[in-house]
Amino acid sequence: AQKVTQAQTEISVVEKEDVTLDCVYETRDTTYYLFWYKQPPSGELVFLIRRNSFDEQNEISGRYSWNFQKSTSSFNFTITASQVVDSAVYFCALSELIQGAQKLVFGQGTRLTINP
Amino acid sequence: GAGVSQSPRYKVAKRGQDVALRCDPISGHVSLFWYQQALGQGPEFLTYFQNEAQLDKSGLPSDRFFAERPEGSVSTLKIQRTQQEDSAVYLCASSRGTGAYEQYFGPGTRLTVT
Numbered sequence: 001a002q003k004v005t006q007a008q009t010e011i012s013v014v015e016k017e018d019v020t021l022d023c024v025y026e027t028r029d030t031t032y033y034l035f036w037y038k039q040p041p042s043g044e045l046v047f048l049i050r051r052n053s054f055d056e057q058n059e060i061s062g063r064y065s066w067n068f069q070k071s072t073s074s075f076n077f078t079i080t081a082s083q084v085v086d087s088a089v090y091f092c093a094l095s096e097l098i099q100g101a102q103k104l105v106f107g108q109g110t111r112l113t114i115n116p
Numbered sequence: 117g118a119g120v121s122q123s124p125r126y127k128v129a130k131r132g133q134d135v136a137l138r139c140d141p142i143s144g145h146v147s148l149f150w151y152q153q154a155l156g157q158g159p160e161f162l163t164y165f166q167n168e169a170q171l172d173k174s175g176l177p178s179d180r181f182f183a184e185r186p187e188g189s190v191s192t193l194k195i196q197r198t199q200q201e202d203s204a205v206y207l208c209a210s211s212r213g214t215g216a217y218e219q220y221f222g223p224g225t226r227l228t229v230t
Contacts, residue, residue, distance in 0.1 A: 106158030
């Protein structure tokens with residue numbers, strides 16, 4: 001069965017520090033997708049990125065970057081020069097094929113607090 | 117609409133009452149998912165619709181939970197004879213296709229059973 005582990009329950013840093021959120025996954029599928037979502041205090045999950053298992057290139061989007069390493073089954077997320085607005089709970093998720101679609105299997109989330 | 121909407125945002129039910137939670141997906145989105153999120157946990161899959169067809173309901177915790185999407189757009193999740201363990205946030209998500217497209221989530225309905 002698919003499983004996602006986010007070992008860091010809570011992280012607290014001072015604004016402008018860099019911070020990395022860890023994500024380790026387990027799957028027997030050869031083709032799969034990994035996702036990161038942000039859940040601010042309002043509660044709505046906001047999509048950040050999707051990465052398929054065949055593409056191990058790192059991705060950068062502004063202050064956000066993602067490091068996908070198949071050899072260690074990890075898909076880590078780094079925020080550079082963090083800002084207070086980055087405070088939220090971040091979820092890593094893995095796709096699991098079901099009838100006609102891919103449901104998401106989520107980790108337990110990492111609560112990130114950026115202090116001014 | 118611009119995004120996924122859910123109503124009500126908050127629902128308090130006495131144990132034993134029936135509740136109905138509504139989801140309006142993004143217009144034209146084929147796939148619709150329901151997830152349950154307990155406090156401090158990640159969302160867990162409940163059920164999936166492709167248009168009006170419910171193709172997977174393996175995550176529904178008991179036969180008190182029932183979901184429908186009769187016209188392939190709006191969906192309703194119904195919980196009969198609510199129990200305290202049903203207290204959670206119920207999230208709806210939609211995606212434009214049937215592959216591993218990104219899912220867009222609504223704000224959720226926070227259900228509290230007293």
